[in-house]
Amino acid sequence: MEIIIQSLVSGIVVGSIYALVALGFVLIYKSTAVINFAQGELLLFGAFLCLTLVTVLKIPFWLAFFATLIAAALLGLLLERLFLRPMIGEPIISIIMLTIGLASVLKGIIHIIWGSETKVYPEVFPSEPVTIGKILVSQVYIYSVAFAVICLILFNLFFKFSTAGIAMRAVANDQQAAQSMGISIKRIFGVAWAIAAVVASIGGILIGNINGVNSSLSAFGLKVFPAVILGGLDSIPGAILGGLIIGVLEALSGIYLDPLFEGGTKEVVPFIVLVIVLMIKPYGLFGTEEIEKV
Amino acid sequence: MAIKCGVFKTTYEDDMAIWQTKASKFWLWLFIISLFIFPFVFQNSKYLLYIANTVLIAVIATLGLNILTGFTGQISLGHGAFIGVGAYTSGYLMNTFHLPFLLCVLAGGFVTAFVGMIFGIPSLRLKGLYLAIATLAAQVILEFVFIRWRAVTGGNQGLLVEPAKILGYAFNSDFKFYFLALAFTILAVLIAKNIVRTKPGRAFMAIRDRYISAEIIGVPLFRYKLLSFGISSFFAGVAGSLWAHYIGIITPEHFNIMVSVQYLSMIIIGGLGSIYGSIMGATFMTLLPEVLRAISNLFANKFPMIVDLFGAIREGIFGLVIVLFLIFEPDGLAARWRTIKNYWKLWPFSY
Numbered sequence: 001m002e003i004i005i006q007s008l009v010s011g012i013v014v015g016s017i018y019a020l021v022a023l024g025f026v027l028i029y030k031s032t033a034v035i036n037f038a039q040g041e042l043l044l045f046g047a048f049l050c051l052t053l054v055t056v057l058k059i060p061f062w063l064a065f066f067a068t069l070i071a072a073a074l075l076g077l078l079l080e081r082l083f084l085r086p087m088i089g090e091p092i093i094s095i096i097m098l099t100i101g102l103a104s105v106l107k108g109i110i111h112i113i114w115g116s117e118t119k120v121y122p123e124v125f126p127s128e129p130v131t132i133g134k135i136l137v138s139q140v141y142i143y144s145v146a147f148a149v150i151c152l153i154l155f156n157l158f159f160k161f162s163t164a165g166i167a168m169r170a171v172a173n174d175q176q177a178a179q180s181m182g183i184s185i186k187r188i189f190g191v192a193w194a195i196a197a198v199v200a201s202i203g204g205i206l207i208g209n210i211n212g213v214n215s216s217l218s219a220f221g222l223k224v225f226p227a228v229i230l231g232g233l234d235s236i237p238g239a240i241l242g243g244l245i246i247g248v249l250e251a252l253s254g255i256y257l258d259p260l261f262e263g264g265t266k267e268v269v270p271f272i273v274l275v276i277v278l279m280i281k282p283y284g285l286f287g288t289e290e291i292e293k294v
Numbered sequence: 295m296a297i298k299c300g301v302f303k304t305t306y307e308d309d310m311a312i313w314q315t316k317a318s319k320f321w322l323w324l325f326i327i328s329l330f331i332f333p334f335v336f337q338n339s340k341y342l343l344y345i346a347n348t349v350l351i352a353v354i355a356t357l358g359l360n361i362l363t364g365f366t367g368q369i370s371l372g373h374g375a376f377i378g379v380g381a382y383t384s385g386y387l388m389n390t391f392h393l394p395f396l397l398c399v400l401a402g403g404f405v406t407a408f409v410g411m412i413f414g415i416p417s418l419r420l421k422g423l424y425l426a427i428a429t430l431a432a433q434v435i436l437e438f439v440f441i442r443w444r445a446v447t448g449g450n451q452g453l454l455v456e457p458a459k460i461l462g463y464a465f466n467s468d469f470k471f472y473f474l475a476l477a478f479t480i481l482a483v484l485i486a487k488n489i490v491r492t493k494p495g496r497a498f499m500a501i502r503d504r505y506i507s508a509e510i511i512g513v514p515l516f517r518y519k520l521l522s523f524g525i526s527s528f529f530a531g532v533a534g535s536l537w538a539h540y541i542g543i544i545t546p547e548h549f550n551i552m553v554s555v556q557y558l559s560m561i562i563i564g565g566l567g568s569i570y571g572s573i574m575g576a577t578f579m580t581l582l583p584e585v586l587r588a589i590s591n592l593f594a595n596k597f598p599m600i601v602d603l604f605g606a607i608r609e610g611i612f613g614l615v616i617v618l619f620l621i622f623e624p625d626g627l628a629a630r631w632r633t634i635k636n637y638w639k640l641w642p643f644s645y
Contacts, residue, residue: 035423086621092422093369094620097562100555101616108610112603222434222551225427233423261442268438271431275416278428282419 005135007251013141013210015247016148020203021220022227022239023155024196030172030234031192034084035092037099039200040221041106046072046201047208047217048114051121061124065205069198076197080190103221111215118214125209144206151202152240155195159236164191172234226270230277232287241285246270312487326480333472343468345584347540350475351533352576356560357486357569358529363558364566365490366522367502368417372429373530373557375436378549380406380531381538382440382447385455388539395458395539399478402535403528409436410527411520418516421505433551440546452545455538471540478536482529487569489525498522499567559616565626574627582615583608 021039028036046068053064083102087095125143129136159165170178171188179185207217227246231238250266257265283289303309313319336342359373384402387393393401413432417425440447447453457466458474465471489495497518500508509515538544556579564575586608590600600607623630 029423035426083617083621090620090624092426093363093367093558093566094562094624096369096423096426097558098617098620100558101613101620104555104613105610105617106613108606108608108613111606111609222430225430229424229427264438264441268435271434275428275431275435278416278420278424278431282416282424 002135004252004255007255008248009135009137009141011248011251012244013144013247014207014250015244016145017203017207017243018220018224018227018247019240019243020148020151020206021200022224022231022243023152023236024199024203025224025228026231026234026236026239027168027199028192028196029228030236031168032084032189034087034095034099035233036196037096037221038079038103038106039196039224040218041103041110042072042075042197042200043204043207043220044110044213044215044218045075045106045204046197047204047213048110048119050201050205051119051208051213052114054124055119055122068201068205072197072201073194076194077190079197080193084189084193085186103218107215107218116215118212120212121209140210144210147202147206151199155199156236168192223270226274229274229284232284234288235284235286238284238286246273249273310491329476330473333469337469340468343472345580347468347472347475349577349580350472350479351536351540352557352560352580353479353573354482354536355530355533356557356564356572356576357482358526358533359557360561360564360567360569360572361486361489361498361529362522362526364561364568364571365495365502366498366519367505368414368519368522369422369426369558370429370523370526371426371551371554371558372413372432372436373526374549374551374553374555375433375440376406376410376527376530377534377537377553378436378440378544378546379409379527380534381455381544381549382453382534383531384535385453385538385544386446388456389453395460398539399532399535402538403531406531406534407524407528410523410530414520414523417519417523430551433554437546437550440549447546450545452543453538454543455541457542458536458539465539475536475540478532482532483569483573486529486572490569494518494521494525502567556612559612561626562616563619563626565628568626568628570631571626571628574631578627582612586611 021043024042025036025039028034049071050064050068053059053067054061057064059067079102083098084095087098125140127138129138130142131137159169167178167183168188168191170181170183171185175185178188203220204213204217207220211217223246224243227242228239229242230245231240231242249269253265253269257269277284313322332346333343355373355377359370362368362370380402383405384398387401388395388398413429416428420428441449443449457464458471459465460474465474490498497508497513500511500513501515501518501522505515534549537548541548560575560579561572562575563578564573565571587604590604590607593600619626
């Protein structure tokens with residue numbers, strides 16, 4: 001029983017990070033209708049940059065953390081301006097391929113700069129585990145979940161109350177109407193990419209603190225797909241719920257299915273769920289159904 | 295051989311002809327003949343022949359993906375895995391039941407077509423992005439099967455496959471295999487070309503351009519989408535089967551997500567919805583890493599670290615090529631080739 005709860009806890013932790021990355025993903029999709037296959041590489045970039053700032057330049061963690069977020073935002077803006085802007089109006093497959101190409105470029109550059117070995121964060125959070133009820137939970141986990149929750153709440157508030165957030169929702173809803181109200185769509189696209197890069201970096205730094213950083217972390221970018229599809233591609237609450245469900249599912253399949261298939265089911269189960277969800281509810285739990293006309 | 299400088303067609307048959315002019319027929323035959331002469335010239339270079347064989351096999355698989363994505367407009371991120379299905383089916387059948395090679399290739403093609411059609415079923419309800427992700431799921435699930443179903447696939451250790459053999463003649467060297475691959479490739483190009491200019495091809499293009507209108511003018515969407523998935527996977531299966539019998543040992547890494555991405559990049563760079571484009575794209579993307587390797591070897595003396603970083607550089611340049619093509623030449627090499635040809639058609643009186 002305790003093993004189950006223990007792995008449920010870690011499932012929720014991983015799930016909350018999925019939720020964070022998925023949030024950035026949904027954000028880009030919602031406001032620019034671009035599906036971003038480079039989300040995992042953005043995550044990797046954040047994780048590596050913060051690590052370098054902390055270990056090589058000996059900057060205190062929190063400072064490094066915020067510096068990384070600023071750098072990530074700039075990277076997001078740059079990517080949008082250089083690569084995505086010329087693609088406005090191109091067919092979906094071209095845009096998908098563009099982000100895949102972008103992912104490849106980023107991965108190559110990250111590999112050249114930081115190499116391929118796993119690097120470990122110095123201890124930022126106290127290593128002593130805390131007991132909640134009967135189970136031991138390491139403090140990194142608690143911080144991660146807390147942090148993810150804070151981010152998710154902040155972003156929800158941002159979209160509800162800030163001018164920029166409302167403008168973004170307006171663009172997502174109807175580009176032409178938004179434009180006629182004086183909203184600059186180009187700027188909104190840039191902001192969307194910047195925020196997505198920031199959120200992915202936060203996810204990267206959190207997961208880096210738990211598992212260490214190496215290039216395989218970018219697989220997170222693919223893992224996010226089941227989460228967003230489950231929740232619906234254009235729904236922020238859906239992304240959060242989807243992330244958590246996929247995280248827990250992975251943990252459970254680790255316990256119950258791995259012994260049957262000699263391990264590795266964690267990688268597939270989310271995708272099997274994805275296929276089933278797509279068959280039953282093609283637009284996910286909370287996604288808007290597209291109605292197409294001739 | 296002069297090139298004609300205008301359109302002088304008087305019948306529909308002329309307009310539909312594969313060879314529009316005598317000149318293009320002549321050049322095509324010259325090209326095919328030179329393809330047959332090529333291995334005799336480079337008989338001693340195993341490396342060149344190896345690359346030529348990979349290109350030929352890649353062309354077959356690319357044609358398949360282009361029929362699905364370029365002509366029918368259904369994005370597939372699972373092509374690499376489908377190639378794997380063909381490779382494993384064919385290899386397993388030959389190893390276990392000792393079936394003749396040609397039968398194995400056919401079986402590989404049909405089994406893959408079947409698997410492809412199963413994963414194509416969601417395409418009735420899914421479009422665009424959702425379909426792309428559904429096929430990504432197909433890729434991940436099939437890859438898992440390749441690794442775990444050890445009894446058939448040999449898992450991570452790989453599966454040893456005997457070389458191709460027709461009527462007792464074994465195609466067991468790069469030189470011999472070249473002719474087999476060339477024959478298959480020419481056949482594949484012919485079949486693909488004829489599919490796209492007959493009824494199913496027209497239906498595919500109608501679905502791609504506007505599926506609701508296509509349905510209204512009487513194209514059964516589900517049947518043709520499934521057919522497209524089937525045909526595309528059949529090509530993938532045949533390519534995989536050839537690859538298995540050529541390379542001799544197949545492991546799951548040969549069919550991972552990167553391979554799928556690579557095939558997508560081939561059709562994008564070659565030109566979506568173009569048979570010539572598939573050929574050019576496959577050739578370009580297969581040659582690119584080899585050219586990069588040659589260049590990095592040149593600099594290896596001066597900058598030794600380039601060898602360690604080669605994987606990363608290759609990955610970065612691969613991505614960069616895709617991105618640059620998408621931004622500056624979205625219609626691919628085929629369109630560029632057409633522009634060049636049109637320029638020379640009327641040269642020097644281009645008004």
